[in-house]
Amino acid sequence: MIDLEHITFFYEKKRPLFERFSFSITKGESLAVLGPSGCGKTTFLYLIAGLLSPQEGKIKVEDQELRGPREKTALILQEYGLLPWKTIKENVELGLKFRRVSKDSLSDHWLKKLGISDVKDKYPHQVSGGQKQRAAIARSLVLKPDLILMDEPFSSLDAPTRENLQKLIVDLHKDENLTIVLVTHTIEEAVYVGQRILVLLDPPHVEPLVIENEKKTIDRYDKNFISLCSELRSYIEKLWNRKV
Amino acid sequence: MESKSLNLLAAFFLIVLVWFLGSALLQMDILPPPHAVFKTFIVNFPSELGKHFIASLKRVVISIFFAIGIASPFGILIGQLPTLNKVLSPFIYLIYPVPKVVFVPVIILFFGIGDFAKILMIFIILFFQILVLTRDNATNLRPEVILSVKSLGARRRDLFFHVFLPASLPAIFTGIRQSIGTAIAVLYVAELFATKYGLGYYIYLTGSTLFDYPSMYAGIFAMGILGFGLYFITDFLERVICPWKFS
Numbered sequence: 001m002i003d004l005e006h007i008t009f010f011y012e013k014k015r016p017l018f019e020r021f022s023f024s025i026t027k028g029e030s031l032a033v034l035g036p037s038g039c040g041k042t043t044f045l046y047l048i049a050g051l052l053s054p055q056e057g058k059i060k061v062e063d064q065e066l067r068g069p070r071e072k073t074a075l076i077l078q079e080y081g082l083l084p085w086k087t088i089k090e091n092v093e094l095g096l097k098f099r100r101v102s103k104d105s106l107s108d109h110w111l112k113k114l115g116i117s118d119v120k121d122k123y124p125h126q127v128s129g130g131q132k133q134r135a136a137i138a139r140s141l142v143l144k145p146d147l148i149l150m151d152e153p154f155s156s157l158d159a160p161t162r163e164n165l166q167k168l169i170v171d172l173h174k175d176e177n178l179t180i181v182l183v184t185h186t187i188e189e190a191v192y193v194g195q196r197i198l199v200l201l202d203p204p205h206v207e208p209l210v211i212e213n214e215k216k217t218i219d220r221y222d223k224n225f226i227s228l229c230s231e232l233r234s235y236i237e238k239l240w241n242r243k244v
Numbered sequence: 245m246e247s248k249s250l251n252l253l254a255a256f257f258l259i260v261l262v263w264f265l266g267s268a269l270l271q272m273d274i275l276p277p278p279h280a281v282f283k284t285f286i287v288n289f290p291s292e293l294g295k296h297f298i299a300s301l302k303r304v305v306i307s308i309f310f311a312i313g314i315a316s317p318f319g320i321l322i323g324q325l326p327t328l329n330k331v332l333s334p335f336i337y338l339i340y341p342v343p344k345v346v347f348v349p350v351i352i353l354f355f356g357i358g359d360f361a362k363i364l365m366i367f368i369i370l371f372f373q374i375l376v377l378t379r380d381n382a383t384n385l386r387p388e389v390i391l392s393v394k395s396l397g398a399r400r401r402d403l404f405f406h407v408f409l410p411a412s413l414p415a416i417f418t419g420i421r422q423s424i425g426t427a428i429a430v431l432y433v434a435e436l437f438a439t440k441y442g443l444g445y446y447i448y449l450t451g452s453t454l455f456d457y458p459s460m461y462a463g464i465f466a467m468g469i470l471g472f473g474l475y476f477i478t479d480f481l482e483r484v485i486c487p488w489k490f491s
Contacts, residue, residue: 069394069397073395074395079389081392083410085413094393094396098399098406123488139396143397
């Protein structure tokens with residue numbers, strides 16, 4: 001579904017983050033992008049979102065070269081990206097308004113399904129962090145996306161809310177057949193959500209470092225889950241130490 | 245009644261009481277008692293004083309209208325275009341702190357003594373206040389908010405009406421509130437120069453030429469009502485237009 005073909009990207013007067021980097025994401029896959037702060041994982045997401053363009057190489061989504069934000073791509077950010085002057089319902093319907101789509105019952109459906117219909121008339125500062133993030137997810141889903149990009153969406157939430165929302169994403173991926181790219185710096189989250197894990201360490205990234213998560217489970221107490229998390233941790237630590 | 249309204253009322257009565265006591269103690273024509281002034285106000289307002297009040301109100305309202313209409317989009321534009329901000333900031337930095345009242349003679353020399361010069365003067369005061377506040381507000385808007393709205397398919401026009409403008413509204417109201425006092429003071433100075441109507445002219449005429457002190461104080465009271473009324477309306481409109489700030 002997404003093909004990055006020999007892309008090079010750098011911010012002005014900074015060293016490259018990606019250098020002739022190639023990578024593919026298949027349709028319906030859930031990919032976790034794992035790495036420390038400043039490794040370029042958010043930039044990776046913005047490139048796929050069409051909000052940034054590589055200086056060299058091409059990014060194709062559904063065989064079409066990406067030249068800007070795409071209608072069926074949704075972006076969910078850590079700080080929710082909700083507008084403080086709009087109610088939860090108005091925020092959820094924002095994309096429909098921009099695309100001049102009539103506000104059909106889809107927004108009510110997702111408000112209800114994500115459990116935030118009782119706070120739909122409240123402003124973002126009046127609801128909890130978890131409810132804000134659910135609103136951000138609902139805002140994406142009303143646009144019927146085929147690709148959801150998430151940038152550390154749960155990092156500022158408390159543990160039970162975070163785990164709850166991680167499960168919601170896994171369920172949505174399964175039920176709606178969505179392609180999901182989740183950027184995170186938490187190993188457990190990457191293992192929980194990602195069928196594959198792309199590890200980004202020290203830039204510039206030339207070759208993708210991918211870890212397959214074939215035994216993916218949603219049981220956090222499952223032996224496989226725990227052992228994969230610890231394997232991944234020691235693996236990344238080894239790589240990290242080698243780089244440092 | 246809300247406690248804020250009660251406090252306001254109590255403060256008003258306290259000022260009137262101090263004024264009454266001062267007048268009773270001094271027993272001078274230049275400080276008439278409040279009841280004499282209020283009586284003059286009630287008698288004069290429907291006729292002569294009302295006309296002066298309307299003339300001043302019209303000048304302030306037109307100035308506010310143009311200041312908002314020009315300074316807010318300009319402030320948003322500067323705040324969102326770093327290059328433009330870099331070019332214009334030194335000029336704003338130099339002009340902003342200069343007390344605008346010093347421009348009164350300059351504006352009269354260039355634009356005469358008509359309504360336009362008076363409106364322009366108040367406009368300049370409000371313009372810089374609103375410009376600086378909206379610019380700072382637009383500069384501080386979190387980039388991820390803009391990115392996420394763009395990713396929903398927002399066009400330039402959508403960004404202006406759904407992001408930049410609502411984000412700037414509280415700053416615009418703050419700008420108006422902060423400038424009303426200065427604007428009214430400058431209006432008074434501007435209305436001293438060859439005009440037939442305006443509270444500044446009325447106060448000066450009744451006080452310095454006619455020595456009709458109750459009328460002069462009634463004019464001062466009307467000027468107070470003008471300032472307080474505009475302040476009150478600004479607060480009210482902010483509550484209506486920016487409900488998220490008060491919820």
